[in-house]
Structures are given as structure tokens and as C-alpha cells.
Amino acid sequence: LFIVVVTVNSTLLTINAGDYIFYTDWAWTSYTVFSISQTLMLIVGATYYLTFTGVPGTATYYALIMTVYTWIAKAAWFALGYPYDFIVTPVWLPSAMLLDLVYWATKKNKHSLILFGGVLVGMSLPLFNMVNLITVADPLETAFKYPRPTLPPYMTPIEPQVGKFYNSPVALGAGAGAVLGCTFAALGCKLNT
Secondary structure, three states: OHHHHHHHHHHHHHOOOOOOHHHHHHHHHHHHHHHHHHHHHHHHHHHHHHHHHOOOOHHHHHHHHHHHHHHHHHHHHHHOOOOOOOOOOOOHHHHHHHHHHHHHHOOOOHHHHHHHHHHHHHHHHHHHHHHHHHOOOOHHHHHHHOOOOOOOHHHOOOOOOOOHHHHOHHHHHHHHHHHHHHHHHHHHHHOOO
16 A cells, blocks of 8 residues: 555656646756656665565566556556647656666665665666656647646746756756765665565
8 A cells, every 4th residue: 555655656646747838938947857756766665566476577567556656547548638748758668677676686675776776776876867858759839829827926937948057957967866866766765664
């Protein structure tokens, strides 16, 4: 039951990841933030599940649950007329596979899982998440076609943010994710003690 609750909450917290349509001018900034949030939500639950069962492969299973839940939720949004014109790619699966691989290769060593697994997930997920950004057909056209008048003033773009963070949101997300990933992998392990 706990696994289901954690997975549902992970899905809810990552449901907007890839929703760059309405934040066109802030796409790179929000991309970095969303990548980090996804990394942390994936790694806590997956590490907990992995160390709880002790079976390599359960992290990937956890990521699969997240993916399916997200597909269901976003399909519901689409049915309600939300203007999605791209699919949600299963970006969590490859990163979770790396986590499983580390756990298996180091003979279930928790410290290696925290250090190597955390770094690998943190560095890989922003790269895989770029697929979500690339699959937006034409974000500028869609943003004008479906304006969001309900955006609060502080979220209203003032000027295009292209070039911010040296125009490399993947590098920024991967760097922050690698550091934070270890911390949250440790938290996932700690939940079992």
C-alpha cells in the first residue's frame, strides 16, 4: 500500500513535467526545475522499493507504475480538452534501469547504490527528459492558440529566457540532480531502517 501511495504522489508531483506549452518563454528554466523534481521523486520511491524487496528490477517496476499512472492522468486531461499534442515519454524507465543495474552489479551494496545510483539517475534523467521537450510540436503556436489568462502575474513571462543558464538546462539539471540524487537515494534507503 505504501508503494502505491508513494507512486501516486510521485505521479502527481511530476504530472506537469513536460508541460512547456504554456511556459514557452520560461521553457528552459521550468525544464531544469521539472527535471530535478522528477529525479528526486523517482529516486526516493525507487530506492525505497529496491532496498525493501532486495530484488534488482523493482526500481524499474516502480518507474513503470509512475509512467502508467501519468499516462492515465494526462489522457484524462486530454479528454477534458487540454491541448496536448504530444505523448508523455516514459523518461523514468531508463534511469530506473540504471539504478537496478548498480544494485545488481555491486551485489546489493546500499552505499554503492546511494553514491553510484544517485549520480547515474541524477545525470541521466534530465537527458531523457529532453525528449519530452523535443516532442512538443510547436510550443509558440500552441501557446498563442490556447492562452492562459489565469497565470498569476509573477509567472507571466517578461522576456524570453533563451540563453539563461548558459543555454544548457540539461547540464544544469544533471549537475544538480547528481548531487541531490545521492541525498535522496540515502533517504530512500533510510526509510527502510
